[in-house]
Structure formats: structure tokens, C-alpha cells
Amino acid sequence: MSILLTGGTGYIGSHTAVELINAGYDIVIADNLSNSEAVVIDYIETITKKRPKFYQADVCDKAQLEKIFDENKITAVLHFAGYKAVGESVSEPIKYYRNNLDSAITLLEVMQSAGCNQFIFSSSATVYGTGATVPYKEEMPTGHCANPYGWTKYMIEQILTDAAKANNNLSVVLLRYFNPVGAHESGLIGEKPVGVPNNLMPYITQTAAGMRDHLSVFGNDYDTKDGTGVRDFIHVVDLAKGHVKALEYANKNLGCEVFNLGTGTGYSVLDLVNTFMEVNGINIPYEIAPRRAGDIATSYANATKAKEKLGWQAQLGLKEMCKDAWNFQKNCK
């Protein structure tokens, strides 16, 4: 019996692979390597001493997926595969709707034929949209997404909700991630964006490494404690552990349930920059730049539902996030 991780060589998938193997699960990874490298499988093996089975496969390709389900007894799927660059989703929306929706629907169809009934989905706090008030709670209305990427998450949540309503055997867990940062303490796996990073932490680490001459802080006139944006940064290893709990939950419960995976605390962009400098003893040159289009002032989770129903709570703080992110960056080839 195995757990399938689509997108399992990516940033969050690879950390979850490690935690699942450590928890005793047999896993199979399917990834088309559009945003990751096959060498991640070697790193997962180095960390866990167990090599996951790997298929270089596109989750939108039904025949390739059927082969994976034929060759393995898959009891649950964690669906990480998808495109995630917000800016690119604005300039190339069709590419995003095609890949993100198609992969989810194809997976659901193949799972149904194979009698596999547990689906854990990588959703995002972005589904709360532009008008929501913090802290975000799972029962709040969703929608008014700021970009096509967010809409794909919103739509897939709806598709999975409907699928679970129609099939009494199906168990769906929608995980709304907040801002994952950091890396595995080994420094072997982490976030390695292609080209200029969009997200804050990889931009900080690349500035620290001398690859960028300064960080632009997008806006210092928000209604926050220091004027910069506030986010719920969560260590990727904590996030990965949340998936182990979500899988246990899906195994015991039917229907569709949604959980925030965040720490419940918001920190500002400058909190993160200052902590990074302090913990790692490195100066990060930064300049205040205009607000970035589409950004909101503040986003953080109400994290009580995951604590009560999953028995999961983030353990690691900003210091560990900054230390581990830099440790990974220094190891990057």
C-alpha cells in the first residue's frame, strides 16, 4: 500500500515525502519536473535512507497516471502538482487553468476508476480573496481572488467539494497553506526558484548570497505595525508534518474538510528581514519600493481548527525559518 505524491520533487512535496517516509509510509512520487529536478529523489534517499519510487509523469496525462495506479496499490493521493507563480498566472491564465484544473480532474477520474478514495489537496490562503479580514477562519466565504492562480485553487476546492458530496466513499482534505519558508535542516532540499524569485524568502537568501544586489521591500505605508506587509510565515517542515496528520484524518473521516495550515501569527516583511540578518550575521541591503500590485496588507491564519481536529500545530519560529533557508541557499549549486 502506497501514498502517491504528485509534484513530490517540488518544494513542499519533497519535505512532505521525507516526513511521510519518517512516519513509516511507502510513497510513490509522480512529477513532470517542470519546476524541480530528479536529483531531489537522491536527496530524499540521503535524508531518510529510503528511496521513493519515482515516475517522471504528467498528471494531466491519463494514460501515465493509469500506469502508476496499475503498478502500485495507491490508497491516498497528496496532490501538490501545479503551477504557482502568481505573476505568470496573470500573463498566461490559460496555461494555469489548463494545468491546475486538468491535473486535479484527471487525477480524480483515475482515482475513481482505481477505487482510491483519499485526496489531500494543496490549496492556499489566497482563496480567502482580497476583502477578507484577519485572522482567516476556514468557514469564511472564499472568492474574490486576486489572480488566476488563486482562482484555480478556488475552483479545485469547489470541484473536490462536489466530488465528495457525490461519492460517499470519498475523503477530501483541503489544506490552505499560508506562507511556507525555510528548508530541511540537512540543507539538501529547499526552495529553488527558476529565474528571479517572486517570493520574499528566496529573494532574501539570494541577496545574502550576492546573487541580487538588494531586496526591494514592496510598500511601507500599509496599516501595519511598521508599514510593511504582514504574513503568516510557516516553516516548510512544520507544513510537511501537517500533511502526515491530514492523511491520518482522511483515513478516519469521510466527506470534505478544510484546514488552514499556518502558525496563527503574522510577522512583517521587515521582521523577517531583520531576523534573517540577526540569526545569520549577514547584512541584507534593502530599499523601500512601491507597493506590489495585487498585494494585501495583512494575512494570517486562525490555526485552531487544525490543532483541535488534526492535533497539529506549528513548532518552529522565524529564527529556524531564517537559519534553515540560508543553510539551504549556501548549499545550492
Ligand code: NAD
Ligand atoms: P513547486 O513548484 O516547488 O512544486 C510543484 C511540483 O509540481 C513541481 O515539482 C513541478 O515540476 C510539478 N508539476 C507541475 N505541474 C505538473 C504536472 N502537470 N504533472 C506533474 N508534475 C507537475 O511548488 P510548491 O511550492 O512545492 O507548491 C506545491 C503546491 O502547493 C502547489 O500546488 C502550490 O500551488 C501550492 N501552494 C504553494 C505555496 C507556496 O508558497 N509555495 C502556497 C500555497 C499553496
Ligand code: UDP
Ligand atoms: N515582498 C517584498 N519583496 C519581495 C517579495 C515579496 O517586499 O521581493 C513582500 C510582499 O509584498 C508581501 C510579502 O513580502 O508583503 C510576502 O510576499 P510573497 O510573494 O513571499 O508571498 P505572498 O504573501 O504574496 O503569497
